[in-house]
Amino acid sequence: MLEEILKKYPQHEDSLIEILLEYQNKKTKRFITEEEIAQISNYLGVTESKVCSVVSFYTFFSTEPRGKHIIQICKDVPCYVNGRGNVLKTLEQLLNIRIGETTKDEKFTLEYTSCLGNCDGAPAMRIDGKTFTNLNPNKVKAIISEYRGVN
Amino acid sequence: MEQKIVSKRFDAINPLSIDDYLESGGYKSLKEALKRDRINIIEEIEAARLRGRGGAAFPAHVKMMGIAKEEETTRYIICNADEGEPGNFKDRQLMEKDPHQFIEGMVITAFAIRATKGYIYIRGEYDKAYSILEWTLEEARKKGYLGKNILDSGFDFDIELRSGAGSYVCGEEFALIESIEGKPGRTRVKPPFPTQKGLFDKPTLINNVETFANIPHILEMGGDEFAKIGTESSTGTKLVSLSGNVNNPGVYEVPFGVPIKEVVEKLGGGSKDGRKIKMVQLGGACGPIIPEYMLDLTIDFDRFEDFDSKTGAGAIIVMDERFDVFDVLLRVAEFFEHESCGKCTPCREGNLQLVKLVEKFINRKATQKDLINIESLARVMHQTSLCGLGQTAPTAILSTLKYFRDDYLDLIEHPEL
Numbered sequence A: 001m002l003e004e005i006l007k008k009y010p011q012h013e014d015s016l017i018e019i020l021l022e023y024q025n026k027k028t029k030r031f032i033t034e035e036e037i038a039q040i041s042n043y044l045g046v047t048e049s050k051v052c053s054v055v056s057f058y059t060f061f062s063t064e065p066r067g068k069h070i071i072q073i074c075k076d077v078p079c080y081v082n083g084r085g086n087v088l089k090t091l092e093q094l095l096n097i098r099i100g101e102t103t104k105d106e107k108f109t110l111e112y113t114s115c116l117g118n119c120d121g122a123p124a125m126r127i128d129g130k131t132f133t134n135l136n137p138n139k140v141k142a143i144i145s146e147y148r149g150v151n
Numbered sequence B: 001m002e003q004k005i006v007s008k009r010f011d012a013i014n015p016l017s018i019d020d021y022l023e024s025g026g027y028k029s030l031k032e033a034l035k036r037d038r039i040n041i042i043e044e045i046e047a048a049r050l051r052g053r054g055g056a057a058f059p060a061h062v063k064m065m066g067i068a069k070e071e072e073t074t075r076y077i078i079c080n081a082d083e084g085e086p087g088n089f090k091d092r093q094l095m096e097k098d099p100h101q102f103i104e105g106m107v108i109t110a111f112a113i114r115a116t117k118g119y120i121y122i123r124g125e126y127d128k129a130y131s132i133l134e135w136t137l138e139e140a141r142k143k144g145y146l147g148k149n150i151l152d153s154g155f156d157f158d159i160e161l162r163s164g165a166g167s168y169v170c171g172e173e174f175a176l177i178e179s180i181e182g183k184p185g186r187t188r189v190k191p192p193f194p195t196q197k198g199l200f201d202k203p204t205l206i207n208n209v210e211t212f213a214n215i216p217h218i219l220e221m222g223g224d225e226f227a228k229i230g231t232e233s234s235t236g237t238k239l240v241s242l243s244g245n246v247n248n249p250g251v252y253e254v255p256f257g258v259p260i261k262e263v264v265e266k267l268g269g270g271s272k273d274g275r276k277i278k279m280v281q282l283g284g285a286c287g288p289i290i291p292e293y294m295l296d297l298t299i300d301f302d303r304f305e306d307f308d309s310k311t312g313a314g315a316i317i318v319m320d321e322r323f324d325v326f327d328v329l330l331r332v333a334e335f336f337e338h339e340s341c342g343k344c345t346p347c348r349e350g351n352l353q354l355v356k357l358v359e360k361f362i363n364r365k366a367t368q369k370d371l372i373n374i375e376s377l378a379r380v381m382h383q384t385s386l387c388g389l390g391q392t393a394p395t396a397i398l399s400t401l402k403y404f405r406d407d408y409l410d411l412i413e414h415p416e417l
Ligand SMILES: Cc1cc2nc3c(=O)[nH]c(=O)nc-3n(C[C@H](O)[C@H](O)[C@H](O)COP(=O)(O)O)c2cc1C
Pocket: B051, B052, B053, B054, B055, B056, B057, B058, B080, B081, B082, B083, B084, B085, B168, B169, B170, B171, B172, B173, B174, B206, B207, B208, B209, B211, B212, B387, B388, B389
């Protein structure tokens, strides 16, 4: 799959972030391995250490395997003052993991994120590419059972 | 109190329909602009006295004129749609609810400064806005508002969409440029400024989404008319992102000069459940925290500068009496600790220390010496950090040291409380 994605992009350094984003999004475990870093650096003609520095700089990229769905809960002030704490507690209980961890069945990873730009619907979270707003414990339960059901 | 210019089409048109945009007067300004003398367009913006809406409030025409005079003919224009400042969501709405408007502004500006290519750098979390923009750019190309020989004027210009990957500092202009170039988002030392040596070392104009969104309206109504809106120092309107403990959070467009209190009470419907407002943070995490009695302050770039911080992006975060100053400061400090790029020492080490010091206050372990330390550290960071992130990271702390000093003293003197 990586090769197919690479072919779509010009062999310039400035394609790097785009490639990493697209590839990681399509991978089940949402992470980038050393071999893949080598392959990308080879294609773009940049050093491996350069690719590594980009992977480690941006929060979106991971070198550790993660769950199929990434749940990101917003940790900034507008969400904090609108009951973000309850949402996090509900998620940790439902999934039986703490923030930063992945469920045993490798279905969910729970992470913090900076403001999602949805503070008018605080508290907010993002699952993969979708943002959910005006959360409360019941709403969170419904969303998680939907994701569980789908797969 | 509201005055809708850049938000006038919000919820009134189908954002995915270019026909809706055209029917409501869209791309008219571009048509007119293509017939005008390029410098004359920049002069119109000068007459409007438009200042950047991304936070720094820099006069828009100065950067445009600077680039127009460069000898290099490969020139880039970038729309900064990174909007990572906590509490801000107006650019997202501009992109989701009226996406052609700021793109029209970009094309007009590109024509005026003879830019050869444009980029929109959009934050990675804005998935919906990203898809809308992909669609919108394609529609604009199909109808000849983008691409080769735009509206038969002989002017070629196209825009590429680039996504961020979860880094706040990439909203800073040189960090953003580095990110588009495919590198970690670490700023460069200025000068040279981006208008001289920016993206791929070519002259580059960077403006915020809202800044570009104003351009078609300035050409339509004329710079002088535009300058009549707002105040002497800050012309036009401002999109305000109102959030926190209010009844009606959301984006509101008001002319500059309106008191913050009116936005909170009249548009925001006041605080939730009638609780007393304790404090308000202006601008976002990088902005000052002020007490309720200061809400008569008006929304005005120069007012914000009184705090020695650039908080013109227009967030208002309301917090009621249930919340403690230090709990809020901890969130702010942790945010900057996480987002610091680590390039310079005052910011990299300073933010770590700020988190520790704030925690000390929360844990009732702070001494008089910690108070002195937090104050001097905050000042040093403000004065010696390399980019705006480190310079504004301590703003919230400095402002609370001024307006909520008793909260600090209480914790030192009465550790048992
Ligand atoms: C840490 C940091 C983050 C910034 N984030 C943004 C942002 O998300 N959007 C934005 O338009 N400007 C942001 N800015 C300001 C930009 O550096 C720049 O001033 C702005 O894009 C210029 O556009 P304007 O003149 O239209 O405001 C940021 C600045 C700093 C220091």
